Amino acid sequence: MSELRRSLGLTQATALVVGIIIGASIFVQPSEITRQMPSVGGIVAVWIAAGVLTLFGALVCAELASAYPRTGGVYVFLREAFSPAAGFLWGWAMFWSMHSGIIAAIATVFARYTAYFVPMSDGGMRIVAVGVIVVLSAVNYCGVRHGGAVQTIFTAAKLAAIAAIIAAGAMWSGAQPVVVGGAPGEVTARGFALAMAAGLFAYGGWHMVTYAAGETRDAARTIPRALAIGTIVVTICYAGLNAIYLRVLPLDVVRASTRVAADAADVMLGSGGAALMAALVMASTFGAVNGVILAGPRVYYSMAQDGTMFRWLGALHPTFGTPHRAIVVQAVWSSVLAATNTYGALFSRVIYTEWIFFSAMALGLMLLRRRPDYQPSYRVFGYPWVPIVFIAASLVIVVMQVQAVPRDSFIGLGLVLIGLPVYLVWQRRPRGN
Numbered sequence: 001m002s003e004l005r006r007s008l009g010l011t012q013a014t015a016l017v018v019g020i021i022i023g024a025s026i027f028v029q030p031s032e033i034t035r036q037m038p039s040v041g042g043i044v045a046v047w048i049a050a051g052v053l054t055l056f057g058a059l060v061c062a063e064l065a066s067a068y069p070r071t072g073g074v075y076v077f078l079r080e081a082f083s084p085a086a087g088f089l090w091g092w093a094m095f096w097s098m099h100s101g102i103i104a105a106i107a108t109v110f111a112r113y114t115a116y117f118v119p120m121s122d123g124g125m126r127i128v129a130v131g132v133i134v135v136l137s138a139v140n141y142c143g144v145r146h147g148g149a150v151q152t153i154f155t156a157a158k159l160a161a162i163a164a165i166i167a168a169g170a171m172w173s174g175a176q177p178v179v180v181g182g183a184p185g186e187v188t189a190r191g192f193a194l195a196m197a198a199g200l201f202a203y204g205g206w207h208m209v210t211y212a213a214g215e216t217r218d219a220a221r222t223i224p225r226a227l228a229i230g231t232i233v234v235t236i237c238y239a240g241l242n243a244i245y246l247r248v249l250p251l252d253v254v255r256a257s258t259r260v261a262a263d264a265a266d267v268m269l270g271s272g273g274a275a276l277m278a279a280l281v282m283a284s285t286f287g288a289v290n291g292v293i294l295a296g297p298r299v300y301y302s303m304a305q306d307g308t309m310f311r312w313l314g315a316l317h318p319t320f321g322t323p324h325r326a327i328v329v330q331a332v333w334s335s336v337l338a339a340t341n342t343y344g345a346l347f348s349r350v351i352y353t354e355w356i357f358f359s360a361m362a363l364g365l366m367l368l369r370r371r372p373d374y375q376p377s378y379r380v381f382g383y384p385w386v387p388i389v390f391i392a393a394s395l396v397i398v399v400m401q402v403q404a405v406p407r408d409s410f411i412g413l414g415l416v417l418i419g420l421p422v423y424l425v426w427q428r429r430p431r432g433n
Contacts, residue, residue, distance in 0.1 A: 004071060004214040004301075005144065005321040010222050012148035013209050017058075017230025019155035020205035020291035022162075024109045026241055027261035027281050032198030033242075034255045036191040040246045046192070047242050050199025051235025056390040058206050058231045059380045060362045062224030065210045067368070067376035069219035072302030073210030073295075074361060081364025084308055085423050090357050091303045092419030097412075098354055099296045100330060101347030102205075103289060104338035107132050110285040116278040129338040136290045137331035140297075143320045144215045147294040154287030161280045162237050165261070169244030172268050197397045202238070204351075205288075206231055207358075208295035215298070224378045293334075297326035308426065349412030352401035359394035362387040 008016075037043045064077040072079075072087075079087030094100075111128035114120075120128070140147035209226055213219040241261070245254050248264045257263050261280070265273025301323035304314030317324040337343035365387055368374045380386050402409040 004298075004316065004323075006215055006217045006219075007143070007145040008148050008212060008216040008222075010225055012152055013212075013216055013222055013226035014230045014233075015152040015155040016148070016209045016212070016291050016294070017206060017226050018233050019151050019158065019287040020208050020295070021203055021230070021234045022155075022158060022237060022284060023106055023205075023288035024281050024285050025202050026238060027277060027284065028109070028259050033195040034251065036195040036198075040243075040251065043195075043246065044239055044243055046195045046199050047239045048235060050196055050203060051231065051238060053196070053200060053390060053393045054203040054206055055228070055231045055235070056386045056393075057358060057362070058227035059224075060365050060387050060390060061207050061210055062227045063376045063378050063380045064361070064365055064368075065213055065223040065227075066220045066378040067374060069213045069216075069223065070302065071212065071214030071298045073213060073299065074207055074357065075211075075299045075302055077210075077361050077364060078357065079306070081368050082360065084306065085420065086360065087306075088303070088308045088423045088426075089416060089419045091299050091309070092422065093350060093353060093357075093416045094296065094299060095330070095333065097346040097350040097415065099292065099299075100334045100337055101343040101350070103133060103292050103296070103330070103334040104129065104343035105347055106285050106289045106292065107334070107338050108341075108343075110282055110289065113278045113281045113285070116275070126339050126341065130335045132286065132289060133293070133331055133335050133338060136286075136293050137327055139290070140294050141317070141320065141322055141324050141327050143322060144212065144294065147290060150290050151287060151294065154283055154290065158280070158284050158287055159233070159237070161283070162241060165265070166240040166244055168268055169247055169264070172248060193396055194400060196393070197400045200393065200397060201351075203231070203234065204354075205292070206234075208292065211295040211298040214302075220377045293327070293330070296330050297323045300326040300330070308423070346415075349408045350415055351412075352398060352409065353412055353416050355394040355397045359391045359398075362391045362394070 033043050033046050037046055061073075061077075065073070068076050068080055070076050075087045075090050078090050107129040108125070110132055111125040114128050115125055136147075136150070139150055206227065209216075209230070210223060213223055216222050245260050245264050248267050249257070249260070253263065254260055259274075259277070262274045262277035265277045267273070269276065300309055300313050301316075302314075303309035304311055304326070313326045313329065314323070315325050316322065337346070365380070366384060369383075
């Protein structure tokens, strides 16, 4: 087996986009948006605006994916636009913190909500988190078709549940009075920027479908369509859910809640709402973990094929046609992070740096447009303003993070930049390793 099997169609690719983006945060966390915006209308507007900016990033990714429909996604784009070192830094940060950390984090959320139905200790929850990583890694080990099927099923269930919540909230008769406008002067430029940054973080993961381009049928057409459809669907879901939260609950309750969806369900359905929402969060996080597990090993496989990672990671399973060794290595490290509960410090310090890479990716598109050999089958609508706006938004997120927690931000950036001397040493090693 020397080539990946193209088993993912438009439905599976779109489910990957939607399923990865919609994890747990939209259901459980108090939003920075509600703390920064003074009105219901402003809050919903920020969610929509964040969705539009996410769509801009997805369109940038879509053009690059149509030009380079290869396994590896962002890694490939950065390598082609700048240098192999830029791609290596992305893969380095992915493995050690960004990607493995998010697997561990979402698996831990799944375990915490499992404990709602089966009470367990902290140690028990860590075992469950590791267990879900191992199980879903095994599913994806056995074929991308299996992983894609799991993704489609859980994404469909998640969307059906969200649609039911929105419909129930729209028909609910005890709505809170809605104040669309805010008091003059309450919205500041800093507050709006913080709200947008929080919204954009909630849309994270949209780019991961590009990692599996080598296993997507007609990837040059399918991935751009999946990115566009998926981000639009997520934007509708996010705006709809937040509109319902704000219709059912007072604004102060939404701001303070640590489980806003469960609180809204309790109001609409009584005490059984919490159990319903716990089940929904479990289904949502299970699907999200599966999508992230499916996507990541394709980057490590591509790096191994290029010689920027151990060659043995680029092997494909002779029966299943999957990058099985990369899947196993990812599962082991993610399980270590989940079992030791060390993912939090790594992930929170490093995750903001992906927006530096995103801005570089959009800049790379603008540089690639000048090359005569650059031949995408899809071109970004609204060029050059779409990538320019996306670059600006990405850099705003980075600046806000550095201002908020400068020490952790510089530590995180340092962890990423450690990859550069590693890359230089790696390039000098004897070939064939």
